[in-house]
Amino acid sequence: MERYDYPHEDVGIHTTPAVIEPGHTFGTVTDKISSIVLRKRTPMAWWIGLALSFMLVNMLMGTITHLVLTGIGIWGNNQPVGWSFDIINFVWWIGIGHAGTLISAILLLLRQSWRTSINRFAEAMTLFAVACAGLFPLLHTGRPWLAYWLFPYPNTMGIQPQFRSPLMWDVFAVSTYATISALFWYTGLIPDLATLRDRARSRMGRIVYGMASLGWRGSARHWARYEMAYLLLAGLSTPLVLSVHTIVSFDFAIGIIPGWHATIFPPYFVAGAIYAGFAMVLTLVIPLRKFYGLEDFITDRHLRNSAKVMLATGLIVSYGYMMETWTAWYSANTYEEFMMRNRFFGPYALFYWALILCNVIVPQFLWVRRVRHSTLALFAIAMFVNVGMWLERFVIIPISLHRDFLPSSWGMYSPTIFDFSMFFGTIGLFFFLMLLFLRFLPVISIFEMRTMVPGAQIKEEQQ
Amino acid sequence: MAGKRKVRPPTYGLMAEFDNPTAAVAAARRVHEEGYTKIDAFSPYPVEELSEAIGVHKTYMPHVVLAGGILGGLAGYLLQYYVHVHYYAINVGGKPFHSWPAFIPVTFEMTVLGAGLFAVFGMLAMNGLPEPYHPVFNAPNFALASRDRFFVLVESTDPKFDRERTAEFLRALGPREVTDVEH
Numbered sequence: 001m002e003r004y005d006y007p008h009e010d011v012g013i014h015t016t017p018a019v020i021e022p023g024h025t026f027g028t029v030t031d032k033i034s035s036i037v038l039r040k041r042t043p044m045a046w047w048i049g050l051a052l053s054f055m056l057v058n059m060l061m062g063t064i065t066h067l068v069l070t071g072i073g074i075w076g077n078n079q080p081v082g083w084s085f086d087i088i089n090f091v092w093w094i095g096i097g098h099a100g101t102l103i104s105a106i107l108l109l110l111r112q113s114w115r116t117s118i119n120r121f122a123e124a125m126t127l128f129a130v131a132c133a134g135l136f137p138l139l140h141t142g143r144p145w146l147a148y149w150l151f152p153y154p155n156t157m158g159i160q161p162q163f164r165s166p167l168m169w170d171v172f173a174v175s176t177y178a179t180i181s182a183l184f185w186y187t188g189l190i191p192d193l194a195t196l197r198d199r200a201r202s203r204m205g206r207i208v209y210g211m212a213s214l215g216w217r218g219s220a221r222h223w224a225r226y227e228m229a230y231l232l233l234a235g236l237s238t239p240l241v242l243s244v245h246t247i248v249s250f251d252f253a254i255g256i257i258p259g260w261h262a263t264i265f266p267p268y269f270v271a272g273a274i275y276a277g278f279a280m281v282l283t284l285v286i287p288l289r290k291f292y293g294l295e296d297f298i299t300d301r302h303l304r305n306s307a308k309v310m311l312a313t314g315l316i317v318s319y320g321y322m323m324e325t326w327t328a329w330y331s332a333n334t335y336e337e338f339m340m341r342n343r344f345f346g347p348y349a350l351f352y353w354a355l356i357l358c359n360v361i362v363p364q365f366l367w368v369r370r371v372r373h374s375t376l377a378l379f380a381i382a383m384f385v386n387v388g389m390w391l392e393r394f395v396i397i398p399i400s401l402h403r404d405f406l407p408s409s410w411g412m413y414s415p416t417i418f419d420f421s422m423f424f425g426t427i428g429l430f431f432f433l434m435l436l437f438l439r440f441l442p443v444i445s446i447f448e449m450r451t452m453v454p455g456a457q458i459k460e461e462q463q
Numbered sequence: 464m465a466g467k468r469k470v471r472p473p474t475y476g477l478m479a480e481f482d483n484p485t486a487a488v489a490a491a492r493r494v495h496e497e498g499y500t501k502i503d504a505f506s507p508y509p510v511e512e513l514s515e516a517i518g519v520h521k522t523y524m525p526h527v528v529l530a531g532g533i534l535g536g537l538a539g540y541l542l543q544y545y546v547h548v549h550y551y552a553i554n555v556g557g558k559p560f561h562s563w564p565a566f567i568p569v570t571f572e573m574t575v576l577g578a579g580l581f582a583v584f585g586m587l588a589m590n591g592l593p594e595p596y597h598p599v600f601n602a603p604n605f606a607l608a609s610r611d612r613f614f615v616l617v618e619s620t621d622p623k624f625d626r627e628r629t630a631e632f633l634r635a636l637g638p639r640e641v642t643d644v645e646h
Contacts, residue, residue, distance in 0.1 A: 026508075030507070030610045152542060158551075159551060160547075160550060162555065163543045163546065163569055164547075164558065164565040168569065169572075172573065173568065173572050176573070176576045179580075183580070183582075191609070194609045195507075195609040198607075199609075211595070214587065214593035216592065217505060217597055217599055217600065218506055218507060218609060219504070219590075220491075220510070220514040220516075221503060221514060223509040223513075225524050225590055226586060226590070227511070228586075229524050229583065229586035232524065232525065232528045232578070233583070236579050239571075239575070243568070243571055247572075447508045447509075450507055451508050456484065456508065457484075458484055458488050
């Protein structure tokens with residue numbers, strides 16, 4: 001951190017660190033980023049991380065095998081709590097994915113050039129988070145091999161899915177989101193794959209990157225269409241990302257369970273998703289730039305901006321919690337009031353107050369500049385938010401379900417070991433995919449970084 | 464280097480190599496103004512001025528994406544209409560069969576999906592990709608087109624193309640070198 005110690009800050013003069021350290025040229029940017037994939041020795045930490053995450057992936061595989069052979073009864077959810085870890089984790093992962101789209105699409109449209117060095121990475125995060133998210137509802141169907149029944153297709157059973165159900169909307173929203181995120185990511189990769197093709201020394205590398213780059217040659221005609229397509233994809237992804245979490249929130253808001261049936265859910269869920277996503281970006285980026293020496297490209301400016309987005313979305317989420325409480329009181333509805341009292345003082349009250357601590361109280365430290373400027377503090381706060389956002393879904397889902405309208409149908413919920421092995425297994429899968437991505441693809445968009453280099457802009461001479 | 468070009472007709476064209484974008488744009492503009500039509504330019508990152516310099520002023524991408532969006536949206540809505548009004552009309556909670564507000568989310572998602580698929584695959588198709596082999600890859604140093612070099616190409620099929628005179632003209636634009644591109 002010493003190298004980013006800006007002396008003038010003590011005097012109180014506001015300075016913003018650059019989004020790219022000075023002294024870089026097209027060549028150095030290209031070499032530095034592509035060397036992670038092509039030249040450098042794979043760091044030991046990478047192998048350790050891969051081994052650890054691979055162990056968790058195996059745990060996931062074991063759990064899924066047991067689940068498919070035995071049935072979803074191995075999980076703790078049962079009447080009255082029909083939804084629990086499976087949906088908590090689904091919403092948690094989807095939410096994490098949203099920051100990737102936000103960074104790559106919305107910040108592109110807003111011309112926030114600082115996004116350039118973290119967008120590729122954030123898009124990969126989206127893709128892998130959505131893959132982890134998709135596993136939960138898929139396996140919760142109990143018969144995942146029949147999951148294609150969710151899609152409308154002509155069949156001999158003569159039946160069709162129910163399009164008036166938010167669960168069907170979810171199928172379309174999440175599968176569209178996964179498809180568009182993958183396309184967006186791959187489109188962004190094409191020119192960089194061409195760079196790797198041209199710089200790979202091994203024959204294998206040239207062939208594989210060559211095939212993947214589709215023969216990209218950087219023609220000005222191609223760039224013109226490419227840029228337009230990329231911009232339009234960003235424009236499409238922006239409403240898409242908002243719609244996905246809106247529809248995820250409809251899964252609850254359309255239901256009549258107290259604690260779910262609230263009109264504030266869509267904006268509150270979207271803000272929560274961005275909040276969780278930026279926390280995950282910080283969680284991943286802080287160790288990443290350290291291990292790979294990428295402080296030149298992922299500067300303190302990126303961390304500080306992410307912290308500010310986290311603070312802003314955290315306040316929206318806090319407002320959501322306040323509104324839930326206020327609505328419960330203002331509705332004068334016995335069940336709504338009871339739901340809130342049950343959250344505050346019921347058997348799961350500990351989780352509610354832990355949520356308030358993680359998501360409302362701890363992030364307030366981000367108001368302090370010294371905290372925003374401390375990498376360690378940011379990492380710690382991001383971890384709190386990661387946990388807090390998981391707790392939020394725990395509070396919304398099982399705590400609302402376990403005591404609804406009729407006391408005779410109340411019950412308690414506790415997860416089993418397979419709930420945990422499935423959850424930590426997907427965390428392993430996420431890191432496993434992330435590490436493979438770090439090793440085999442450029443983690444920072446090289447061609448976009450070239451546009452940030454001084455000299456990239458055309459100097460118009462008088463003609 | 465520049466004077467010692469091997470004559471091995473038919474060549475694909477002549478390639479001028481530049482090491483900064485400003486020179487490449489100026490050269491591309493001169494080549495275009497000179498009346499050459501079968502020209503192209505190559506850069507390691509998108510340079511809007513470069514595509515404009517070779518006469519690419521608009522693309523049809525927005526139209527393609529719009530068409531994809533309309534097709535996707537129509538397909539999404541009509542699918543739900545067909546399923547719930549004709550093929551599998553069942554009464555759910557007393558709602559009408561054609562309960563259009565409930566059809567909006569899927570229609571929206573399908574609109575975005577259609578537009579996104581058309582954007583990516585339309586862009587690739589209009590660019591003629593994937594195209595693993597292309598003669599320009601034969602140009603010396605062309606591997607640097609994906610690193611830090613800029614190239615301007617005049618194809619030999621251009622009506623104004625004359626190997627000697629075109630090479631002279633390109634060399635006058637201040638490139639690092641001018642080379643033949645073999646087929």
